[in-house]
Every structure is written in structure tokens, then in C-alpha cells.
Amino acid sequence: AQSVTQLDSQVPVFEEAPVELRCNYSSSVSVYLFWYVQYPNQGLQLLLKYLSGSTLVKGINGFEAEFNKSQTSFHLRKPSVHISDTAEYFCAVNKAAGNKLTFGGGTRVLVKP
Amino acid sequence: DTAVSQTPKYLVTQMGNDKSIKCEQNLGHDTMYWYKQDSKKFLKIMFSYNNKELIINETVPNRFSPKSPDKAHLNLHINSLELGDSAVYFCASSQDAGGPQETQYFGPGTRLLVL
Numbered sequence: 001a002q003s004v005t006q007l008d009s010q011v012p013v014f015e016e017a018p019v020e021l022r023c024n025y026s027s028s029v030s031v032y033l034f035w036y037v038q039y040p041n042q043g044l045q046l047l048l049k050y051l052s053g054s055t056l057v058k059g060i061n062g063f064e065a066e067f068n069k070s071q072t073s074f075h076l077r078k079p080s081v082h083i084s085d086t087a088e089y090f091c092a093v094n095k096a097a098g099n100k101l102t103f104g105g106g107t108r109v110l111v112k113p
Numbered sequence: 114d115t116a117v118s119q120t121p122k123y124l125v126t127q128m129g130n131d132k133s134i135k136c137e138q139n140l141g142h143d144t145m146y147w148y149k150q151d152s153k154k155f156l157k158i159m160f161s162y163n164n165k166e167l168i169i170n171e172t173v174p175n176r177f178s179p180k181s182p183d184k185a186h187l188n189l190h191i192n193s194l195e196l197g198d199s200a201v202y203f204c205a206s207s208q209d210a211g212g213p214q215e216t217q218y219f220g221p222g223t224r225l226l227v228l
Contacts, residue, residue, distance in 0.1 A: 043219030094213035103156040
């Protein structure tokens with residue numbers, strides 16, 4: 001079975017500072033990896049996903065993530081955050097031959113002015 | 114235009130009642146899902162349907178019954194509501210057969226509070 005661990009439940013960060021959200025996964029087979037964002041009182045929307053190819057994936061709103069197979073990680077980064085990036089961020093994994101998306105517990109990012 | 118919509122947005126009800134949550138998507142997608150998000154924000158899949166056929170049925174009490182009248186709609190009916198059913202329920206859809214690489218599009222959620 002696959003599982004996802006997001007190591008930080010909350011990350012406070014000042015506006016215009018960089019942020020990194022950590023995600024580690026566990027799976028015995030190849031996986032696809034996703035980051036979703038949930039703004040307050042809204043549903044989730046896709047930030048980016050890794051399917052294959054380049055391990056550095058660029059997404060919307062200036063976010064990027066790097067797939068590291070040896071470390072089984074898929075950390076999300078943004079070089080300079082805005083107040084509007086305040087949200088809950090979810091890492092998710094699906095087995096390459098699976099049909100069930102498994103989510104991590106989420107990381108709440110609070111951007112302070 | 115809302116891609117995935119859910120009604121109602123908020124639902125407050127008493128223990129033991131029966132309630133339904135409706136979901137509609139106008140994206141032309143073939144697969145739809147129900148997720149439950151608990152108070153700690155943990156998100157877990159409950160069901161998925163592809164072209165009105167049940168694909169995923171997680172370990173969910175049989176008080177929960179999904180119904181898909183057509184591929185654009187997936188409703189969730191809950192019988193004999195319990196306190197532990199209080200959560201946010203999200204509907205989602207994806208384009209094709211629910212393959213592992215597909216992006217899922219989420220509705221705004223229905224906040225259910227059982228008193």
C-alpha cells in the first residue's frame with residue numbers, strides 16, 4: 001500500500017521569503033506524484049504533478065517541486081511567497097497501475113506581512 | 114461557470130436523520146469521486162464511479178450510498194447520521210477512466226455537522 005507523509009503540519013513564513021514544503025512517500029512500485037492546494041473554504045486544485053521525465057516540475061503560481069526517487073521525496077518550493085499563498089497544501093501519490101489517490105495530512109502555510 | 118458544484122454548501126442536522134449531498138460536473142468527465150475530509154484536514158477517498166459504474170468502494174459504512182444517475186452527477190446519500198459523520202465532503206471528477214496520472218477537479222465541499 002502507498003502512503004504519504006508531510007513532515008510539517010504548519011509553516012509560517014514572511015511575505016517575499018522562500019518556502020519549502022516537505023513530502024515523503026512510501027510505495028513498492030512506481031508512482032505518480034501530485035501537489036494540490038486548498039484555499040480557505042474552497043476545494044482542492046492542482047498545483048503540479050510528476051508523471052515521468054525531468055525530475056523538476058514547474059506548476060502554477062510560481063511553485064515547483066523536485067522528485068527524488070532515492071529519497072522517495074517530492075518537496076514543493078516557491079522562491080518568494082505572497083499573502084495570497086496562505087492555504088493548505090496536500091501532497092498525493094498514486095501507483096502507476098493504481099486508481100486511488102492517497103493524500104498526505106496537509107501542510108498549512110501562513111504567510112505573514 | 115462552476116466546473117464541479119455541490120449542494121448544499123452547509124448541512125446541519127440531528128443524529129439519526131437521513132440526508133443527501135448532490136454533485137454535478139460540467140466538464141464532460143467520465144469519472145467522479147467522493148472524498149471525506151475530517152477535522153484534522155485528512156482527506157480520504159470513499160467512492161469513485163466511471164460512467165455510472167462503481168469503481169472504488171473504500172471501507173465505508175453501508176449507511177453511505179452513492180448514486181450516479183448519469184456520468185455528470187454523483188450524489189451521496191447518508192442514512193442514520195452519526196456524530197462521527199461530521200466532516201467536509203468533497204466531490205471530484207477526472208477526465209477519463211480515473212487513471213493514476215489524471216488530474217482531479219474538486220468541488221467546493223459540503224460542510225456537514227451532525228448534532
